[in-house]
Amino acid sequence: MAIEQQPDGRWKVDVEPIKGKRFRKTFKTKAEAQRFEATCRTKVIDAPAWSPKPKDRRRLTDLIDRWATLHAHTLTDGEARRRLLDSLAKALGNPVAIKLTGNEYAEYRTNAIKAGANPKTLNNRLGYLRSVFNVLYQLGDIDYANPLARVRPLRLQEKELSYLTSEQISQLFQAIHERCRTPHVAMVAAICLATGARWGEAQALTPGRVRGGLVTFINTKGKRVRAVPIDATLEARIQNHFKRHGLFSNCLNSFDKILGVSKIPVPAGQSSHVLRHTFASRFVMNGGNILTLQKILGHTSLAMTMRYAHLAPDHLQDALRFGPIADFEQFFREWPSA
Template sequence: MTTLTTTRVKLTNSVLKGLSEQIRRVNDTELPGFHLRISERGKMTYYLFYRLHGKQVNFKLGSHPQITPAQAREMAKQKAGEVANGIDVQQARKAQRLQTERDKLTRLEAFIEQRYRPYQETRNPKTATKLIQQFYSGFPELLPLQLSDITAARIENWRNAKKKGGMKDATINSYVATLKAALNRAVDWDLIDHHDLQKVKPLKSDNTRVRYLEDDEEQRLREALRARDQRLKNERDSANKFRQQRGYPLKPPLYDYPYADHLEPIVLLAMNTGLRKSELLSLTWADVDIKRKHLTILPSNAKSGKTRHVPLNSHALNVFKGWAKHHAHQHYVFERAPGDKLQDVKKSWNKVLEEAQIENFRFHDLRHHFASQLAMRGVDLNTIRELLGHHSMEMTLRYAHLRPEKKTAAVDLL
């Protein structure tokens, strides 16, 4: 049996070359505690042995030939000096490694992807993707920074630049609020001690925009939708004649369909239910009860995260009944492919607005149109709040000015 031995000698390159295979440790004669260990596979590693506060430690300096014996000895002298001053260099190294790992995690982009995105996806998967995207679209220049380097002064400069660029105050406030919420979470998770974005006060903005259709605009919109529907049906008929002449298989004629495609029913439903676009496009037939004349918005599809029941008037019922004739077999009410819900109507919606000569009107304004019509017909604001699914009355109060007769009646009491 071979005996593995330890030897004492001044560590030099020539000594390392002449070591026998049985040597496993070489203690340096010049610097106490400095030594070399050799593994069974021949790997050579330099260490400094020291005692501090009753604790014995072997501090790894590096490996040969990455560093020479002379370089390792200089490193050992430096660390021995730190130990003599009461510093536990092993613990200091561990602390530095932890700080390095922490610094990697506390870069904004790393924090978002590794900690904040999973948290948001668990908390609210419906809005997580849109929320995370705000960091990339709003703060690309901040992504490489440490969280602790995102200061109030930096955000004030960012905000001023965005204002000069034409970004609306409400949009700026939304971006800053998103960033504040993320940094608050970083503090809660002990990744940073604090942040000072509370010094960045929201810009004063009037976010109570109410744009609804005037009577003539509504008429033009309905006429444009009908004209578009007829045009699509004519185009299908013309395409089928072309196919028939060439012996190609025909597509189903659209004249038997109440609606040529999804746009008109979606717009009419938005006008008569006040649903958000995302709520409409997430509807399944299981959510629609034509017999009992109501539909249900599930918590997973509601902005408030709460179930909401919306009654259906005769217009909405007729739309659902007409659409169901050819689409009731689908899972979603509006699908782009079997089992795959429709994602957006932006292109066709903008085109029909152009044809109707309606300007400064978003799809979301159909929701305002619904609420405004109710308010102007005397429906109380709390009922409007419940139909829209507003969490508080504050958002619904934007429609109060549409009922001036209530204020007139109040002062008339005097």
């Protein structure tokens, strides 16, 4: 017997291509059964030790466990991402991973949007889950294509990057000095304004990384060492601060509270990042080179830095010089009276 239909309508393959090498398997359709039989006969001729690989029946949480073991330790946010992925797998019903489809994920995303989920958050989740499949495929742990490869991220409205005026900077630091109990907030904020550093990067500085007119950031988002020049006065103040108050504490929450008290309007989600945006915006407005800014900020992609390009003094001035309308007065001449 090679292929035979069973009472339940399925098709059973029972084939022995060479003596002592027998394969049995049941399929839903006759075509699948025929393909399996042909594969067995062909493979065994080329490699007598060959045997069909069993189906990968691991569920999504099993793949996330495997991803965590093989890859999460290489990420700065590995543990947090693991928890997020476990939550996502639960929301998807923890399907057999190989059977997950883009359509199923799109349905989950639609329901999440209706429930009020942030589109940016949903795009992050899609990227994280895609990464699980991509990493395991690259490492040979799975042998099937990423089932979410064709799911497009949601298109997001680009947000305007807010930055502080000189008056707002003075207002902010006045609020810090008057209302903040920890001495670290003002110094960390000053470093962010002077170097474009992220709050966490500035907060992790040590005396040894502030010397020779440079501050060196090593715990960066892209895991690259980055050095930014500062003037001698700021360097002396930072070193004196370390001597008087010790290393910086985790004071981001204190800054957030002071920013709220100051009543300075900052878009949701930017908080301490407004200091970084202020540095970048002022740098460009004062004629700084966009490629230099990319290196200072530590952006791996120039596209991230180009968000500030519109602030350059000569940005798109060719629209005025070479546009189709040179004489606007023609639009505003007095119409002749009737």
